[in-house]
Amino acid sequence: MTHLVDDLFANQLKPAPDVLTTEEVARLLRVDTSTVIRWATQHTLKCVQVGPRLHRFPKWCLEEFLSDTAKNTQHK
Numbered sequence: 001m002t003h004l005v006d007d008l009f010a011n012q013l014k015p016a017p018d019v020l021t022t023e024e025v026a027r028l029l030r031v032d033t034s035t036v037i038r039w040a041t042q043h044t045l046k047c048v049q050v051g052p053r054l055h056r057f058p059k060w061c062l063e064e065f066l067s068d069t070a071k072n073t074q075h076k
Helices: 005-013 023-027 033-041 059-074
Strands: 020-021 046-050 054-058
Touching: 005 059, 020 023, 020 059, 023 033, 023 054, 033 054, 054 059
Parallel strands: none
Antiparallel strands: 020 054, 046 054
């Protein structure tokens, strides 16, 4: 992950469970759950779909998403 993501989210992600719910991801990123679902359906944020409307987000997927987002922001 980039230094930006490390600095901003390392403390929040360390105690997080290895697999997060949609609500947990939304709370961590301070966005609405519908935003997390949109990212998942657009395949921007990887997840495991465990039901028709039920997603689980491994912590490594969230770390990858944050790192990619930070890299894209730095290049603009």
